[in-house]
Amino acid sequence: MSNETEKSVITEVLACIDGSRYSSAVCDYAAWFSLSLSAPLTLLHNLEHSENAASSDLSGAIGLGSREALLEELTSIEAQRNKLLIEQGKLMLDAAKARVVAAGIAAPTLKQRHDGLTESLIAMENDIRLLVLGVRGEEHAQDAHHLGGHLEASIRALHRPILVVNCDFKEPKKIMLAYDGSEASGKALELLVNSQRFTHLPVHLVTVGESPSTASALQDSATQKLQSAGHTVIAATLEGEPSKTLHSYQDDHDIDLTLMGAFSHTRLREWVLGSMTVKMLLSSSRPLLLLR
Amino acid sequence: MLLSSTRRDWLGNVRGDSLAGIVVALALIPEAIAFSIIAGVDPKVGLYASFCIAVLTSILGGRPGMISAATGAMALLMVTLVKDHGLQYLLAATMLTGVLQIIAGYLKLGELMRFVSRSVVTGFVNALAILIFLAQLPELTDVSWHTYAVTAAGLAIIYLFPLINKTLPSPLLAILALTAASTYLGLDIRTVGDLGALPDTLPIFLWPDVPLTLDTLKIVFPYAAGLAVVGLLESLMTATIIDDLTDTPSDKSRECKAQGIANIGAGLLGGMAGCAMIGQSVINIKSGGRGRLSTLVAGTVLLLMVVFFEEQVSMIPMGVLVSVMIMVSIGTFNWGSIRDLKTYPLSSNLVMLTTVIVVVWTHNLAYGVLAGVLLAALFFANRVGRFMYVVSERNEAEDRRSYKVVGQVFFASAEKMLAAFDFKEAVSKVVIDLNRAHFWDITAVSALDKAVIKFRREGAEIEVRGLNEASETIIDRFGVHDKPEEIDKVLGEH
Numbered sequence: 001m002s003n004e005t006e007k008s009v010i011t012e013v014l015a016c017i018d019g020s021r022y023s024s025a026v027c028d029y030a031a032w033f034s035l036s037l038s039a040p041l042t043l044l045h046n047l048e049h050s051e052n053a054a055s056s057d058l059s060g061a062i063g064l065g066s067r068e069a070l071l072e073e074l075t076s077i078e079a080q081r082n083k084l085l086i087e088q089g090k091l092m093l094d095a096a097k098a099r100v101v102a103a104g105i106a107a108p109t110l111k112q113r114h115d116g117l118t119e120s121l122i123a124m125e126n127d128i129r130l131l132v133l134g135v136r137g138e139e140h141a142q143d144a145h146h147l148g149g150h151l152e153a154s155i156r157a158l159h160r161p162i163l164v165v166n167c168d169f170k171e172p173k174k175i176m177l178a179y180d181g182s183e184a185s186g187k188a189l190e191l192l193v194n195s196q197r198f199t200h201l202p203v204h205l206v207t208v209g210e211s212p213s214t215a216s217a218l219q220d221s222a223t224q225k226l227q228s229a230g231h232t233v234i235a236a237t238l239e240g241e242p243s244k245t246l247h248s249y250q251d252d253h254d255i256d257l258t259l260m261g262a263f264s265h266t267r268l269r270e271w272v273l274g275s276m277t278v279k280m281l282l283s284s285s286r287p288l289l290l291l292r
Numbered sequence: 293m294l295l296s297s298t299r300r301d302w303l304g305n306v307r308g309d310s311l312a313g314i315v316v317a318l319a320l321i322p323e324a325i326a327f328s329i330i331a332g333v334d335p336k337v338g339l340y341a342s343f344c345i346a347v348l349t350s351i352l353g354g355r356p357g358m359i360s361a362a363t364g365a366m367a368l369l370m371v372t373l374v375k376d377h378g379l380q381y382l383l384a385a386t387m388l389t390g391v392l393q394i395i396a397g398y399l400k401l402g403e404l405m406r407f408v409s410r411s412v413v414t415g416f417v418n419a420l421a422i423l424i425f426l427a428q429l430p431e432l433t434d435v436s437w438h439t440y441a442v443t444a445a446g447l448a449i450i451y452l453f454p455l456i457n458k459t460l461p462s463p464l465l466a467i468l469a470l471t472a473a474s475t476y477l478g479l480d481i482r483t484v485g486d487l488g489a490l491p492d493t494l495p496i497f498l499w500p501d502v503p504l505t506l507d508t509l510k511i512v513f514p515y516a517a518g519l520a521v522v523g524l525l526e527s528l529m530t531a532t533i534i535d536d537l538t539d540t541p542s543d544k545s546r547e548c549k550a551q552g553i554a555n556i557g558a559g560l561l562g563g564m565a566g567c568a569m570i571g572q573s574v575i576n577i578k579s580g581g582r583g584r585l586s587t588l589v590a591g592t593v594l595l596l597m598v599v600f601f602e603e604q605v606s607m608i609p610m611g612v613l614v615s616v617m618i619m620v621s622i623g624t625f626n627w628g629s630i631r632d633l634k635t636y637p638l639s640s641n642l643v644m645l646t647t648v649i650v651v652v653w654t655h656n657l658a659y660g661v662l663a664g665v666l667l668a669a670l671f672f673a674n675r676v677g678r679f680m681y682v683v684s685e686r687n688e689a690e691d692r693r694s695y696k697v698v699g700q701v702f703f704a705s706a707e708k709m710l711a712a713f714d715f716k717e718a719v720s721k722v723v724i725d726l727n728r729a730h731f732w733d734i735t736a737v738s739a740l741d742k743a744v745i746k747f748r749r750e751g752a753e754i755e756v757r758g759l760n761e762a763s764e765t766i767i768d769r770f771g772v773h774d775k776p777e778e779i780d781k782v783l784g785e786h
Binding site: 049058059064078 | 298311312315316318319450451453454457458459460461462463464533536537538539540571574575577578579580619620622623624626627628
């Protein structure tokens with residue numbers, strides 16, 4: 001991580017705020033990571049354009065200048081709606097700003113953008129060092145069995161580390177690294193090895209569902225790397241269905257932050273077996289830091 | 293790519309989409325019947341086509357919320373094919389149209405739309421409206437006064453009823469009321485049933501019954517090419533209109549491919565070629581339709597209505613259909629363009645009017661667009677050609693004449709540059725300074741050659757300055773020069 005900062009331009013921790021119940025936790029985690037990575041913090045509020053028609057006239061008749069009149073009408077209705085949304089978003093951003101300033105961030109940047117969240121994030125991808133967002137947004141606030149509307153699409157579209165927040169803020173004390181030797185989980189390992197901030201934290205290195213010989217080989221090399229970077233390593237090899245096993249390990253050992261690779265299998269396999277990442281996102285009760 | 297769609301595309305606006313889809317379906321039925329009559333085929337050909345095209349484009353299309361079905365613009369192109377060779381050849385042409393449109397989609401020919409100027413688009417839309425209106429005239433000539441009465445009553449209901457109530461589609465009301473009235477009064481007027489077969493079953497999969505020979509291809513290809521071009525033009529223009537109305541983007545190449553697949557499907561189900569419809573798409577948006585669901589509902593409801601109410605549909609008097617089509621024609625026409633005639637530059641107006649006149653003359657929208665685009669290009673070349681002048685300066689002491697060429701030199705302005713040189717003046721030295729000129733083509737270079745030779749013949753010693761820099765703009769490949777700083781280097785003062 002440290003050598004990456006040297007060669008790249010300033011990249012930021014980006015926190016997505018939408019006024020849902022995870023927004024304040026998103027602010028807290030973003031602030032914590034912004035300080036840890038000493039990267040500037042940007043707060044983003046995205047203005048979703050509603051698919052619902054602003055007006056409807058079921059008369060089905062079109063006459064002189066109907067098209068011009070319709071454009072005029074739709075424009076004025078949407079202008080009013082968007083003005084309200086912008087105003088509302090500003091209030092949210094101000095509240096979020098106050099919160100992160102209190103947490104010690106000197107000058108967070110505030111941004112508002114139109115368009116779908118995923119599209120906005122893709123447009124900003126190059127500036128993102130770490131993306132922080134809630135597991136569910138305002139649209140699905142009540143619905144505990146679904147992920148947020150944008151989450152999966154955003155994770156798939158972006159190739160940046162993403163922290164998915166699903167509980168109130170608690171300063172990370174114990175970290176779990178779900179390691180299966182894949183490229184994405186290798187990146188997660190690297191992040192731990194390279195980041196100064198994490199050195200004093202114990203790391204639970206967990207491998208699930210691999211054959212004993214592969215598992216021990218994987219664990220040995222990873223443990224070595226982590227130890228040489230100064231981490232205390234608690235290694236564990238577990239059997240069972242990965243997402244369930246990892247989840248119960250999280251609970252048993254009171255893990256507050258899980259690092260894992262995301263969506264590293266082919267779409268076909270995910271389609272047949274279900275995506276392990278999606279299952280983890282649904283079952284985990286503590287934040288996940290996903291690497292692509 | 294073709295199948296990708298988000299949950300929002302389909303389920304983002306279920307209530308609005310369903311209601312709008314039903315409104316559109318009710319307006320599509322008279323249109324599909326009317327366009328079948330224009331093409332000279334049974335109403336079921338247009339109705340099956342409308343069903344198939346609407347359903348396929350709802351799933352595959354690049355512009356959610358746009359309505360595609362059997363259209364007047366396409367129907368007008370197939371009249372002679374149907375008359376000379378029959379329905380089966382039309383089905384074959386429809387499938388070939390689809391193949392050509394898919395190829396156009398993969399070649400990204402939709403991007404060529406940027407050469408179609410605003411005035412041409414306006415002309416296209418107006419011409420389309422006029423054609424739809426003109427196509428109604430045969431139904432209004434040599435008929436009893438009953439038909440006129442029915443048409444007038446239809447128009448009155450369509451336009452006046454929305455003033456009282458906006459929750460019921462007024463075209464549907466006009467059709468219901470006037471069909472009931474004419475049946476009750478036993479009026480002797482033509483009805484939809486008199487014009488040919490209506491669909492009595494769900495569509496059946498059939499390969500067109502034509503010999504697969506080169507002769508067939510020779511017959512079918514010219515029609516298919518015209519249909520493909522017109523279909524894509526109208527679809528892409530409609531997509532742009534919907535983009536503007538809904539303030540959302542669309543995928544034009546995907547729309548081209550979807551139109552192609554929809555037409556192949558239509559051909560296989562015994563339907564005629566179709567494309568996006570401006571009037572219906574506007575009705576859809578106005579009724580609150582935004583997502584893919586609206587188009588799917590429109591296509592499905594259309595077919596179910598026609599199959600299950602076949603008997604009632606066949607009793608609809610033609611006069612009511614005419615009034616619905618007049619409404620579509622009025623709604624399609626861009627009335628603002630008449631008002632703008634006073635304020636727009638003459639060249640734009642000429643482009644628009646030329647497009648309209650050529651289309652109405654040839655009944656082929658492709659020719660009109662071609663004429664409009666060519667005329668617009670000529671006007672543009674002429675205008676840019678004016679951005680060129682030559683200043684000259686005489687140096688008595690050294691017996692030297694210096695010409696300084698400033699601006700754009702190309703086929704439209706090369707003559708003007710030549711005319712600015714005074715070959716009859718006897719001087720011993722001539723300098724042509726091109727440091728502020730841009731040579732765009734070979735015409736410009738050869739004009740300069742000509743000038744140099746002429747001056748040499750007259751006995752002057754000639755020097756050309758800055759030619760290399762000036763001719764840097766003669767590049768067909770724009771690869772290296774597509775960065776702003778590179779463009780500045782070429783176009784800035786050398």
